[in-house]
Amino acid sequence: MAKNDLLILCNGQAADLSACPVLPMARFRRAILDSVASGARLSALFAQPVAEAKAVRLMAVLARPESGDLALLSCEVKIRTPR
Numbered sequence: 015m016a017k018n019d020l021l022i023l024c025n026g027q028a029a030d031l032s033a034c035p036v037l038p039m040a041r042f043r044r045a046i047l048d049s050v051a052s053g054a055r056l057s058a059l060f061a062q063p064v065a066e067a068k069a070v071r072l073m074a075v076l077a078r079p080e081s082g083d084l085a086l087l088s089c090e091v092k093i094r095t096p097r
Contacts, residue, residue: 019045020076020085034073034086042089046074049085054078061091068093 019041021034037045050056058075069090076085 020049020087023084023086025082025084029086034088036071037087037089039089039091042072042074042087045087046076049076049078053080054085057084064090 019035019037021029023029046056054076056074057077059072061070061072063069064071067090069092071088071090073086073088076087078085
């Protein structure tokens with residue numbers, strides 16, 4: 015996992031949504047798995063509609079007790095309509 019795959023924040027710190035890295039799905043998944051294997055907890059996982067595309071943006075928040083901070087990351091997932 016690359017260092018710029020995560021947006022690191024202190025508890026209560028605000029950040030612009032555009033500052034959160036948008037990763038390819040495989041890298042998003044790997045970053046979450048690697049972080050949890052290293053002791054982080056998946057604190058939140060939610061989706062937000064992407065206005066310009068038929069997609070949702072998955073957002074993950076990881077609580078990292080060893081450093082006392084939060085790590086945010088995201089990926090976009092295309093929405094497919096059933097036929």
